Amino acid sequence: MSTQSAEHPKHLLHHFSTSQQQAESAKLGMWVFLLTEILLFGGLFLAYTVYRSWHPDMFYNAHLFLDRELGSLNTVVLILSSLTMALAIRSMQLGNRKRTIRMLVFTLALAAVFLVVKYFEYSHKIDLGQLPGKLYTFQGIEGDNPHVFFSVYFLMTGLHGIHVVAGMLTIGWVLWRTVRNDFSSEYYTPIEMTGLYWHLVDLVWIFLFPLFYLIG
Amino acid sequence: MSTLEKAIADTSYLNDPPGIKNWLFTLDHKRIGVLYLYGIMASFLLGGIFAMLLRLELLSPERVLMDADTYNQFFTLHGAVMIFLFIIPSIPAALGNFVLPLMIGAKDVAFPRLNLASWYIYVAGALICLYSIIAGGADTGWTFYTPYSTETGTAVISLTFGAFVLGFSSIFTGINFIATIHKLRAPGMTWFKMPLMVWALYATSIIQVMATPVLGITLILLIVERTFGIGIFDPAMGGDPVLYQHFFWFYSHPAVYIMILPAMGIISELISTFSHKKIFGYKMIAFSSLGIAFVSFLVWGHHMFVSGQSEMAAMIFSFLTFFVGIPSGIKVFNWVATMYKGSIDLKTPMLYALSFLFLFCIGGFTGIVLGSLAVDVHLHDTYFIVAHFHYVMMGGTVMAFLGGLHYWWPKMWGRMYNEFWAKISLALIFVGFNATFFTQFIMGSQGMPRRYYTYVDTYHRLHAFSSYGSWVLGLGFVVMAVYLIHSLFRGSKAPANPWRSLTMEWETTSPPIAHNFDRPMVLEHGPYDYDVIDPRKRLDDHRREVAK
Amino acid sequence: MNSQSHAQHHVLPLRTYVMVTVGLLVLTAITVGISYMDFGVFNLLVAMAVAVAKAALVALYFMHLKYDNKIYLVVFLVALVTLGVLIFLTLADTMTRGDIDQEERGPINRRAAMYQQDTTAVPAAAMHMTEGQTNDTTASEDTSHAP
Numbered sequence: 041m042s043t044q045s046a047e048h049p050k051h052l053l054h055h056f057s058t059s060q061q062q063a064e065s066a067k068l069g070m071w072v073f074l075l076t077e078i079l080l081f082g083g084l085f086l087a088y089t090v091y092r093s094w095h096p097d098m099f100y101n102a103h104l105f106l107d108r109e110l111g112s113l114n115t116v117v118l119i120l121s122s123l124t125m126a127l128a129i130r131s132m133q134l135g136n137r138k139r140t141i142r143m144l145v146f147t148l149a150l151a152a153v154f155l156v157v158k159y160f161e162y163s164h165k166i167d168l169g170q171l172p173g174k175l176y177t178f179q180g181i182e183g184d185n186p187h188v189f190f191s192v193y194f195l196m197t198g199l200h201g202i203h204v205v206a207g208m209l210t211i212g213w214v215l216w217r218t219v220r221n222d223f224s225s226e227y228y229t230p231i232e233m234t235g236l237y238w239h240l241v242d243l244v245w246i247f248l249f250p251l252f253y254l255i256g
Numbered sequence: 257m258s259t260l261e262k263a264i265a266d267t268s269y270l271n272d273p274p275g276i277k278n279w280l281f282t283l284d285h286k287r288i289g290v291l292y293l294y295g296i297m298a299s300f301l302l303g304g305i306f307a308m309l310l311r312l313e314l315l316s317p318e319r320v321l322m323d324a325d326t327y328n329q330f331f332t333l334h335g336a337v338m339i340f341l342f343i344i345p346s347i348p349a350a351l352g353n354f355v356l357p358l359m360i361g362a363k364d365v366a367f368p369r370l371n372l373a374s375w376y377i378y379v380a381g382a383l384i385c386l387y388s389i390i391a392g393g394a395d396t397g398w399t400f401y402t403p404y405s406t407e408t409g410t411a412v413i414s415l416t417f418g419a420f421v422l423g424f425s426s427i428f429t430g431i432n433f434i435a436t437i438h439k440l441r442a443p444g445m446t447w448f449k450m451p452l453m454v455w456a457l458y459a460t461s462i463i464q465v466m467a468t469p470v471l472g473i474t475l476i477l478l479i480v481e482r483t484f485g486i487g488i489f490d491p492a493m494g495g496d497p498v499l500y501q502h503f504f505w506f507y508s509h510p511a512v513y514i515m516i517l518p519a520m521g522i523i524s525e526l527i528s529t530f531s532h533k534k535i536f537g538y539k540m541i542a543f544s545s546l547g548i549a550f551v552s553f554l555v556w557g558h559h560m561f562v563s564g565q566s567e568m569a570a571m572i573f574s575f576l577t578f579f580v581g582i583p584s585g586i587k588v589f590n591w592v593a594t595m596y597k598g599s600i601d602l603k604t605p606m607l608y609a610l611s612f613l614f615l616f617c618i619g620g621f622t623g624i625v626l627g628s629l630a631v632d633v634h635l636h637d638t639y640f641i642v643a644h645f646h647y648v649m650m651g652g653t654v655m656a657f658l659g660g661l662h663y664w665w666p667k668m669w670g671r672m673y674n675e676f677w678a679k680i681s682l683a684l685i686f687v688g689f690n691a692t693f694f695t696q697f698i699m700g701s702q703g704m705p706r707r708y709y710t711y712v713d714t715y716h717r718l719h720a721f722s723s724y725g726s727w728v729l730g731l732g733f734v735v736m737a738v739y740l741i742h743s744l745f746r747g748s749k750a751p752a753n754p755w756r757s758l759t760m761e762w763e764t765t766s767p768p769i770a771h772n773f774d775r776p777m778v779l780e781h782g783p784y785d786y787d788v789i790d791p792r793k794r795l796d797d798h799r800r801e802v803a804k
Numbered sequence: 805m806n807s808q809s810h811a812q813h814h815v816l817p818l819r820t821y822v823m824v825t826v827g828l829l830v831l832t833a834i835t836v837g838i839s840y841m842d843f844g845v846f847n848l849l850v851a852m853a854v855a856v857a858k859a860a861l862v863a864l865y866f867m868h869l870k871y872d873n874k875i876y877l878v879v880f881l882v883a884l885v886t887l888g889v890l891i892f893l894t895l896a897d898t899m900t901r902g903d904i905d906q907e908e909r910g911p912i913n914r915r916a917a918m919y920q921q922d923t924t925a926v927p928a929a930a931m932h933m934t935e936g937q938t939n940d941t942t943a944s945e946d947t948s949h950a951p
Contacts, residue, residue, distance in 0.1 A: 054771075055364040055440070064873070065366045065439040071876045072431045075883035076469040082887035083473035083503060087488055089891055090499060090898045112836050116829065123825045126866045133815045173493065174485035174918060185494035185916050191486035195477075225813070239867045246858045254839035256847020438875070466886050487916060494916040502894045553889055557897065567904040569897035 051227045063229050070233045074240050077203075081244050084196045088251060091188050098183025102190065103255040105170060105181070107161060111253035114157050115245065121150035122242045125211075129235045135225035137218060144215040144231075147238070151208045158201055165190070193252055200244055207241050210234050268670065268767040283368035284770060288375050289354030290668065295378060296350050299341035304733065306334035311692070311726040314719045317710045324709040328395035329410065331707055335398030336415060340422045341382055343653055344511065347518035348464070349378070349429050351660050352457050354668060356433060358761035358768065359451050361442030361777030366435035374428035377421060384418035397707060399508070400475075402489040402500045406482045413479050420475040423468045426514075430464030433457050442760070444779030451759045451783040452541050456521025459545035463510045463517070463552060471507035474500070498564045505556035513552040515649060516616075517545055519656030520587055523609050526659050527591045529757040530606035531598025534784040537590035544583035551580045561632045570629055577627035584620055588613065603755070604678040608659030611686055615651025619644060622697070637707075640700025646693045658685075658736075665740070666754050670767040671747030677739040684732030691725025759783045814871050824865045831858050 049059060056062040092099045128143035169177035172194045176187035214234045217223065223231060269286045279287055310330050313320045322330070353371065357364055365371050388394065391411040396404055405412050437458045441450065478500070480486055487493030489500040528535040535541065557565060557573030591613060600606070622644040626632050635641065666672055699718045704711060711719065753762035758781065764773050781789055835854040838847065864870040869877045 053368075055362065055368065061439055065435045067872070067876065068438055068879075069367060069370075069431050069435040071879045072434050072465050073427075075879055076427055076431075076465050078883040079466060079469040079887060079890075080473050082890060083470050083477070085887070086503070086891050086894055087477070087499070090496070090894065091488075093895065093899060108836070108839070112832065115832050119825060119828045119832065122828075122862060122866050123821060126821055127818075130815060130818070130821070133813055172484055172486045173481075174487070176918070185487065185919075187916070187918070188487055188494060191488060195480065195486065236867055239862055242866075243859050243862055246862070247855050250835055250839075250851035250855050254835060254847075254851050256839055256841075256843060256851065466882070470890065492917050496898070499894070499898070502897065506890055506894075553886060554893070557893065565897040566900040566902070568900040569893070572893070572896055 049226065051229075059227065066229050066233060067236075070236050074236060077240055081196070081199065084192070084199065085247070085251075088192050088196065091192060095184050095188065098181070098186055099189055100255050101182045102186050103252060105165075105168070106193075106253050107164075108253050110157050110161055111249055114154050115249045117150050117154050117157070118242045118245050121147045121154070122239055124150065125235045125238045129228065129232050132218070132223055132228040132231055133225055137221065137223075140218050140223075140231070141215065144211055144218065148208055148211055148215070151204055151211070154204060155201065158197065162194075196248055197252070200241070200248060203241050203244070207234075207238050210237060267769065268765065269770045270669070270767050272770045281372070283364070283372060285353050285357050285365050285368065285371060286668075286768060286772075288371050289350055289352070291375050292345060292353060292378065293350040295375075295382065296342050296346045299337055299382065300346075303334055303338035303342055304730065306330050306337065308726060308730055310334060311723040313709070314711075315723045316720075317713065317716060325395060327709040328397075328707070329393040332394045332397050332415075333389055336385065336394075336419065338649075339398060339511070340419050341385065343515050343649060344422075344426055345378060345429070346657050347522065347653070347660065348433070348457060348460055348514075349374070349425075351522070351657070351664060352433065352518060353429070355664060355761055356436060356454065356457055357440065358667075358764065358772055359454055359759055359783075360437070360440060360445060361760050361773065361779070362436065362440040363771050363773075365432045366440060367432050370428050370432055374425045374432070377428065378425040381418050381420075381422035381425060384414060384421055388414035388418055399504060400478060401504075402478070402481070402495075402497045403491060405478060406485075406490055413482055416475045416478055420472055420479075423472050423475075426464050427468050430461035430468070433461040434465070437461075442777040442779055448539065448542070449779055449782050452524035452535065452538065452545075453518075453521035453759075455542040455545050456517050456524070459549040460514050460517040460521075462546075462549050463514050466553070467507045467510035467514070470503065471511075474503040474507065477503065498560065501560050501563050501565075502556070505559045506553075509556040509559065510549075510552040512645075512648070513548055515653045516584075517548060519612070519653040520545070520584075522656045522660040522663070523591060523612055524587075525757070525759065526605045526609040526663060527594050528784050528786070529663075529755050529759075530601045530603060530609070531595045532601070532756075532786050533594055533598035534787050535590070536593035536596075537586070538784065540586055541590050544586045547583040548580065551576070551583070555580055555627075558627050558632070561629055562636050574627055574629040574632075578624065581620060581624050581627075584616075588617060604673075604675060604682060605659045605663040605755075607679065607682055608655050608662065611682070612652060612655040612659065615647055615655060615689070619647030619649075619651055622647065635700060637705055638700035639696040639704045639706055642706050643693045643696035643700055646696070651689060651693075658682075663755065664761075665743070666750030667761060667766050667768070669744055669747075670750050670765075671743045672750050672754065673743040673747060674739045677735060681732050681735040681739065684728055684735060686732075688725050688727070688729030688732055692722050692729055693725075695722040695725065758785055758789060814868075816865070816868075816871070820865060824861050827861055828858055831861075 052059055052062060056065070124143045124146040128140050128147065131137075131139035131143055165171065170190050171177070171187075172191040173187055176190060178186070181189075211234055214231050217230065269284055279291070282288060282291075309321070310327070313322055313327055313330075353365070388411040391414055392409075394400070394405075394408070394410045394412045394415045396408060396410070396412060400412065400416060437450075437454055477486075477488060481489055481495075485493060487495045489495045489497050491497060524535055524541060555573055555577045557569055558577045561570050561574070591609075622640070626635060626641065626644060662673060662678060695718050699715055699722070700706075702714070704715045704718070750766040752764065752766050754766070755762070760777060760783075761768075763777075831854050835851055838850055838854075843850070863880060869880065
């Protein structure tokens with residue numbers, strides 16, 4: 041027996057009075073969670089700031105070994121994935137399930153491209169011995185303690201990469217639920233929340249990119 | 257009681273739905289609060305055992321029952337267990353989870369599944385910490401300062417990982433409470449008609465979500481430093497150990513306000529209820545909670561005056577530290593003003609509130625003393641510090657927690673505790689606490705360093721006296737455990753509103769039914785309207801009189 | 805369908821999303837282009853200004869902050885301000901070390917022990933160099949980017 045009705049849609053949980061209250065609560069909760077993510081990454085931005093302020097020239101010299109073209113490519117890839125993610129939500133707002141699925145698939149594909157590019161970047165550094173901390177063996181960067189640059193680089197891009205993977209898993213889950221017809225123009229909150237998370241991943245990269253790849 | 261009332265009181269959240277599976281997979285905030293309560297009580301016992309053993313060892317400068325390395329591990333574990341497993345979750349997760357939705361007239365918190373997840377994460381974090389204790393513990397102090405923490409052979413990684421996991425539990429609780437307070441208040445309950453406990457939990461949640469992630473990244477960095485030697489905090493690798501302290505204290509100072517803010521929320525409730533008087537300065541107390549949350553993020557460097565940070569930073573932090581005492585002072589004045597010309601009922605919760613006022617003032621004043629840069633240079637890392645934070649954490653938070661526990665005990669279990677034995681226990685705790693810790697102010701100001709396994713003979717009598725005090729304190733808790741557990745089986749049945757309070761949680765049965773209220777709640781009067789409503793009369797009579 | 809749900813479902817036109825994307829790509833091109841030129845300290849300032857502009861576009865449009873309830877914007881800004889406090893007050897320490905007591909500035913060990921073995925090791929006298937100088941002991945410097 042279906043308990044669904046206009047006043048009690050299937051997705052409405054018992055402790056909320058209206059769908060709107062439920063959706064707004066979810067959005068507020070998600071934004072507070074994004075606040076925690078900003079502060080999590082923020083600690084690493086602090087480490088970067090402190091060490092770059094102490095070793096500005098070493099940072100410049102070390103960053104020359106980063107591939108600016110690949111970094112730019114990844115920036116474009118993430119921007120486009122943010123677009124497709126936003127369009128996925130918009131498609132479901134308009135009730136277009138097929139287009140939502142297409143957009144989510146594109147987002148996943150672009151995220152995968154990002155990770156592939158990062159794989160190439162990382163393996164090149166591993167080959168050269170440009171590794172974090174005591175694993176660092178590369179010679180040829182002028183300045184004090186160049187391993188610090190790569191420590192911070194791997195920590196920040198690594199943590200970012202972990203979030204990309206987590207984002208892909210979440211997008212995959214939401215994609216599966218869309219295929220299963222769980223959502224409609226009345227209810228698409230999980231896709232919207234996933235979108236907010238994915239945009240944060242993009243936001244972090246927007247700052248990582250110039251800080252590591254574009255040290256003037 | 258009418259048949260209907262009796263029937264409702266027998267079927268409550270405690271037995272509806274029955275069975276252990278329905279407890280372990282519950283989405284009911286009241287059950288989750290109770291589950292948390294079991295966890296923090298067990299943690300308090302574990303942390304307390306460590307404490308008693310430490311004080312036992314300190315009875316004499318010679319070895320009593322452990323060697324120095326073990327002693328280091330014990331004070332580390334005492335601190336870590338008490339802070340991460342007991343005090344941080346204690347009021348928000350155990351009492352707050354139970355009471356918050358009831359106080360705002362809601363059926364549950366905003367995200368019940370997240371709530372259950374946060375409890376499981378708490379349990380996971382606790383188990384990881386327990387494993388680390390078995391694996392050899394840590395001997396770094398609960399602060400895990402580098403470079404020692406990156407080099408010592410003890411189980412630092414597992415203990416810090418446990419703390420990392422526990423951080424998520426705290427964050428999820430914070431997210432849940434913020435959304436709940438914003439979105440689930442009963443119609444008519446505007447922001448300034450909420451009980452002050454809710455304001456306190458709101459401010460606490462803000463701190464939880466802002467500060468805890470920084471602890472998370474700090475612990476990750478520590479673990480990575482230990483395994484890969486990344487060189488951020490290790491001077492041998494060109495890193496800066498003081499930077500670690502900045503990272504660590506950016507969380508850990510606001511953390512102490514996570515501990516005290518909900519306690520202050522409880523005190524507002526207790527003093528108003530047991531003075532039968534409208535709280536004085538409601539808005540000032542509400543804003544001062546937010547003020548504490550804000551200023552708490554500006555002062556962390558006062559833990560680092562002698563660490564090697566620059567003198568400029570030390571002066572800035574010392575200056576800012578004086579501001580953080582102002583909102584707390586405002587609250588104390590308002591509480592005392594509330595009691596003035598009130599009809600004071602000296603029940604156990606009120607006695608805990610009065611103890612709080614006295615002990616928190618001592619703890620708070622000594623905090624301001626320590627905020628003075630030049631004084632702290634002498635007092636840092638002495639027993640003066642130990643005494644200060646035990647006065648605020650135990651004399652403050654734990655007293656308030658116990659007051660709240662006794663206040664809401666009838667609501668949670670439907671049983672009254674024994675007032676006589678409760679007062680005996682409180683007397684033992686009060687006397688034992690002051691004997692243990694006031695002595696430490698004296699010791700510290702005379703130069704006794706903290707975290708020291710042994711000491712010179714000058715301090716012998718003071719240490720011994722402090723240890724005797726700890727036995728009285730411990731006895732007080734044993735008595736409490738006995739009468740509280742006894743009340744669960746033999747306590748007299750509690751009415752819906754034994755204290756005649758005007759906040760919303762008292763408008764349902766004791767214990768509450770599974771979905772909290774038998775009707776959609778709407779605000780009918782303010783939480784402290786003791787000047788308009790005589791709680792001696794039933795609310796129905798009041799409604800009838802108003803309607804005339 | 806009730807009227808409450810309509811208020812919540814604000815749909816942005818496709819054009820808005822496309823324009824924002826174009827804006828992001830243009831800004832990216834600008835910031836990459838500027839990085840090939842040398843403007844001294846302005847390189848960092850411009851790069852950060854562009855990053856902030858890009859972030860604002862993503863936050864305001866993709867994340868709907870411009871059109872939603874102001875509370876979410878407040879949450880976002882509070883996060884940034886708190887982060888700012890963390891960085892600012894920590895730098896208040898790390899950038900003023902040795903200012904008052906005239907000790908040597910900077911971190912404790914400018915050349916970590918692990919570098920002591922290599923042939924381009926820093927001579928002991930160079931250990932006390934002041935901030936900003938690089939230790940350029942090689943005749944030529946290969947500044948080309950890695951493949």
